[in-house]
Amino acid sequence: MESPPTGKWKHSLLYLGSIFLILHLLHNLVAHKLLLGNDTVRVKRHPDLPLRFRSDGTFKILQVADMHFGNGMMSRCRDVLESEFEYCSDLNTTRFLKRMLEAEKPDFIAFTGDNIFGPSTADAAESLLEAFGPALESGIPWAAVLGNHDQESTMNRQELMSFISLLDYSVSQINPAAEDPITSVKGGMMTGIDGFGNYNLEVYGAPGSHLMNSSVLNLFFLDSGDRAFIQGVRTYGWIKESQLHWLRSISQGFQGQKWDSEQSADALPPATSPSLAFFHIPIPEIRQLYYKKIVGQFQEGVACSSVNSGVLQTLVSIGDVKAVFIGHDHANDFCGNLDGIWFCYGGGFGYHGYGKAGWPRRARVILAELGKGDKAWMGVETIKTWKRLDDEKLSKVDEQVLWAHQRAR
Numbered sequence: 462m463e464s465p466p467t468g469k470w471k472h473s474l475l476y477l478g479s480i481f482l483i484l485h486l487l488h489n490l491v492a493h494k495l496l497l498g499n500d501t502v503r504v505k506r507h508p509d510l511p512l513r514f515r516s517d518g519t520f521k522i523l524q525v526a527d528m529h530f531g532n533g534m535m536s537r538c539r540d541v542l543e544s545e546f547e548y549c550s551d552l553n554t555t556r557f558l559k560r561m562l563e564a565e566k567p568d569f570i571a572f573t574g575d576n577i578f579g580p581s582t583a584d585a586a587e588s589l590l591e592a593f594g595p596a597l598e599s600g601i602p603w604a605a606v607l608g609n610h611d612q613e614s615t616m617n618r619q620e621l622m623s624f625i626s627l628l629d630y631s632v633s634q635i636n637p638a639a640e641d642p643i644t645s646v647k648g649g650m651m652t653g654i655d656g657f658g659n660y661n662l663e664v665y666g667a668p669g670s671h672l673m674n675s676s677v678l679n680l681f682f683l684d685s686g687d688r689a690f691i692q693g694v695r696t697y698g699w700i701k702e703s704q705l706h707w708l709r710s711i712s713q714g715f716q717g718q719k720w721d722s723e724q725s726a727d728a729l730p731p732a733t734s735p736s737l738a739f740f741h742i743p744i745p746e747i748r749q750l751y752y753k754k755i756v757g758q759f760q761e762g763v764a765c766s767s768v769n770s771g772v773l774q775t776l777v778s779i780g781d782v783k784a785v786f787i788g789h790d791h792a793n794d795f796c797g798n799l800d801g802i803w804f805c806y807g808g809g810f811g812y813h814g815y816g817k818a819g820w821p822r823r824a825r826v827i828l829a830e831l832g833k834g835d836k837a838w839m840g841v842e843t844i845k846t847w848k849r850l851d852d853e854k855l856s857k858v859d860e861q862v863l864w865a866h867q868r869a870r
């Protein structure tokens with residue numbers, strides 16, 4: 462009889478043990494991956510809604526104009542200095558977005574179109590995921606409208622807006638919910654409105670304040686279209702009458718809102734809460750700003766539609782929109798005032814979009830601040846804006862007040 466080979470036995474145990482360990486690790490890793498994969502595909506992550514001011518009485522928006530995202534690392538930068546060209550791609554756009562989120566810690570991100578640049582995009586869905594990536598990871602609620610280049614690859618405008626509205630933390634909508642008093646259709650989407658990506662979002666008052674359940678700031682998003690032919694001549698899209706009609710009906714709804722008369726005067730919001738609007742293509746009147754005092758730079762012609770559909774008149778007549786944020790012309794980054802309403806360019810953000818070599822890519826920040834009542838926060842008191850450049854220090858430039866509530870005291 463042989464004595465038991467203890468050495469061999471110990472080795473076998475060790476061997477079996479390590480196989481178990483490896484299997485266990487593999488299982489955990491793979492299962493984890495699969496679960497994560499499922500999660501991102503099937504279950505949209507929602508931000509806390511409604512949007513609301515912080516308890517310090519502020520609400521900060523980051524405007525990202527014209528990311529022009531292509532295929533990521535393979536899409537080279539345009540209009541950068543010779544020395545910057547070699548190591549520059551869409552990844553620099555992603556890096557800039559991450560830096561902006563880190564530096565400004567916005568409460569909301571507004572992407573104002575040409576988020577992706579169709580002609581350089583092999584797969585629109587992949588490009589959108591990568592372009593909005595930092596927003597999806599941040600957990601910050603965000604919304605987008607389309608520009609004139611987004612639909613130039615594998616998705617049409619409707620598909621793009623549906624996809625965008627289903628991404629994590631997106632509060633984008635394809636078109637307004639139907640509660641049109643004229644057609645009195647309830648539920649679902651309002652039909653007969655031109656474009657995709659017309660909607661509004663309400664921002665509620667500070668937690669714990671009298672206005673915590675009321676909208677004190679409204680954000681309008683509009684689809685300014687892409688291209689069009691007018692009598693055989695190529696031009697850009699424009700905001701149509703159906704969209705302006707919708708804008709008027711929403712605005713009228715706000716003006717009809719009744720505030721609880723039991724509340725003290727301090728707790729009341731201004732007669733109508735201010736609104737901001739976001740869309741891509743400038744309106745023709747912005748050309749007039751060349752001859753007026755502006756904040757920022759006017760460095761290229763305004764590439765708008767040859768059609769003037771009366772957006773400015775509509776905004777003036779409804780009265781609640783105090784400032785409009787646009788993109789499209791990457792080398793323009795100014796704010797100028799037309800008939801009491803500010804029109805501000807975001808300035809080109811993305812590196813694959815055209816720009817001006819040596820003139821840093823940039824982003825706009827919008828800060829709304831509540832007025833301080835005797836006891837608690839009231840409605841919006843001021844709306845300010847500034848920009849940051851994608852330089853070493855993310856230089857902050859051109860800070861200005863866009864609107865201040867005139868309180869009757």
Ligand SMILES: *[C@@H]1O[C@H](CO)[C@@H](O)[C@H](O)[C@H]1NC(C)=O
Pocket residue numbers: 541545548549550552553556
């Ligand atoms: C692009 O990113 C790379 C890598 O982070 C960096 O070295 C380079 O300076 C960036 N280029 C520009 C123009 O910002």
Ligand SMILES: *[C@@H]1O[C@H](CO)[C@@H](O)[C@H](O)[C@H]1NC(C)=O
Pocket residue numbers: 670671672673674
């Ligand atoms: C706001 O709504 C919440 C939840 O319905 C309620 O508990 C709170 O008292 C309301 N506050 C005000 C100021 O209306």
